[in-house]
Amino acid sequence: MLNPPIPLNEMDRLLSLSDLDLDYAAHQDSFKDLTKLAAKVAGTEMSLVNLIDSYTQWTISTHNLELEQMPREDSVCQYVLMGDGSFEVEDLSADERFKDKFYVTGGPELRYYYGIPLNVNEHNIGALCVVDKTKAKxxxxxxxxxxxxxxxxxxxxxxxIKVIEELKSNLSEAKQTQKKVAHDIRGPLSGIIGLAQLISAQGEDNQMDEILEFMSLIHKSGRSILDLADEILSADNKKDKKTPELKGNEFNLLVFKDKLDKLYTPQALNKQIKFTVNTSLASETIPFSKNKLLQIAGNLISNAIKFTPVGGHVIVDLNLITIDEVQHVLQMRVTDSGVGLDEKGIATILGGTASSTNGTGGENGYGFGLVLVKHLIDSLKGTLNITSIPGAGATFEVNLPQ
Structure with a gap:
């Protein structure tokens, strides 16, 4: 098997991709017009927009080709990452690197490829490619x-997309501020109304006509504002009685589980591995920050699949541990029945110096997935713990304060 191409700036490249914090399965419609246009311009039958992380090529948009993901080592687009220019293969079936790949030997039996890098902050994070079943265009x-x-x-x-997500988050925070303001004004307004009622009652005995009229106006004005505050709070309370509404920058355990199932079940099925995601029923609807979660969990899951042999299992356990009413810790455990790690291997990962090795199915390694995971966890002030016995699998436990 040929050694995979690895850009010299691979870690910085992965960080640029991670900064976008994308859900790879959520943006097909965002690029549909551009993928179709690319095929029309090139005169090819098909086109794709691919993003490439440590382990996987994710197809976030496609025209006339059903494809969601493939192992990075199988992709043609990984070669686009290596330079600033385009990458062309006139006949994939005549190229030693690609002639035995599933998309050449079986459906859709691709022959022609032309790819252009997608460059973010001077790093190639993926490629726009046009492909066809016939030879050279x-x-x-x-x-x-x-x-x-x-x-x-x-x-x-x-x-x-990143800016829009940030704006959605800010809008949600503004709504929360509105709710807080409504709570805050109820106290003083209730006091004013109570005082007005007291003075009004005393004033009737003392026949203070002018004061009574003035206090009546205060009472009416205060009551109208209090009614408004109650209206805002009642609307929020109706929502609170149901599943808490998620802000643009939030997941709950149910949503997070659904995302992981959709993204990584195909990888497990491809290697004939059982993949299971479990959640804690007690906390599965509580919102928490989704910042970098798909990148962290995804790299750990892909790594576990890589080192688990056919017939094995990868289990993800998700839990939200409550510290107090406003503080939680998101806990992720990724457990596999793979080859395991010795103490030296664990130390290199926790030290951020892990290197690449090949998987149980001969998958090529790139050596940056777990380094990226450690970097992201540290940036979120979380912790990573690893327990393993060589030959008996491994468990990666991540704890992220919320």
Whole structure:
């Protein structure tokens, strides 16, 4: 098996991709028009937008080709990551690197490939590629320039998606502030109304006509504001009685489980491994920050699948541990029945110096997945614990304060 190409700036490249914090399965519609346009410009039957992390090529948009993901080592787009220019293969079936790949030997029996890098902050995070079942296409300079413009627009939209998510988060925070304000004004307003009622009652005995009229106005004004506050709170309370509403930057355990099932079950099935995600019933609807969670969990799951032999299992346990009313710790455990680690291997991972090794199915290693995981966990002020016995699997436990 050929050694995979690894960019010299691979760690920085992965950090640029991680900073976008994308849900790879959630943006098909965001790029559908651009993938179709790319195929039309190139004159090819199919086109794809692919993002590549430590283990997997994720197809976030496709035209005329059913594909969601594939192992990074099987992809053609991994070669696009290596330079600033395009990458072309006139006949995949005649190239030693690709002639035995499933997309060449079986459906869709691809032959032609042309890929342009998607560059974010001077790092190639993926590729826009056009592919066809027939051999070499002639792409003149005008068509190539148009494809580069489309690739640039894809990058812009990726950035816009991040900005939009941040704006949604800010809007949700503003709504929470509104709720807090409503709570805060109830106390003083109730006091004013109570005082007005007291003075009004005393004033009737003392026949203070002018004071009574003035206090009556205070009472009416205060009551109207209090009614408004109650209206805001009652609307929020109706929502609170149901499952807590998630903000744009939040998951709960149910949503997180669904995301992981959808993204990583195909990888497990491809290797004939049982993949299970469990949640804690007691806390499965409580919101928590989704920041970098898919990147952390995804790299740990892909790593576990890589080192688990056929017929094995990978189990993910998700739990939200309550510290007090406002503080929680998100706990993720990824357990596999794979080859395991010795003490030296555990130390290199916890020290952030893990290197690449091949998986149980001969999968190529890139050596940056667990380094990235450790970096992201540290940036979120979390902890990573690893327990393992060589030959008897491993458990990676992540605890992230919320």
């Amino acid at each position: 002639e792409l003149n300079p005008e068509k190539i320039e148009l494809l580069k413009i489309i690739a640039g627009e894809i990058v812009n939209r990726l950035k816009y």
